[in-house]
Amino acid sequence: MDAQTEKELRELIDNPPKGSAVAAAKAYGVDLYSVLENLKLTVAERFQRAEQERLFVEHLRAGGQKAGL
Numbered sequence: 001m002d003a004q005t006e007k008e009l010r011e012l013i014d015n016p017p018k019g020s021a022v023a024a025a026k027a028y029g030v031d032l033y034s035v036l037e038n039l040k041l042t043v044a045e046r047f048q049r050a051e052q053e054r055l056f057v058e059h060l061r062a063g064g065q066k067a068g069l
Contacts, residue, residue: 001040
């Protein structure tokens with residue numbers, strides 16, 4: 001994603017047109033900046049991040065089971 005496209009997307013997130021899907025998502029509480037950051041990653045980087053998050057959750061669950069939670 002080039003700098004101009006990112007700038008335009010940030011402007012759209014900050015000032016979405018009324019009635020647009022972006023406005024609805026923002027009102028619903030979707031973290032559109034997080035979506036934008038993910039779009040800047042390659043598919044391989046997104047899979048790698050998802051795997052790291054999965055391992056983190058697995059680690060947390062294992063700790064909860066040891067604590068009897």
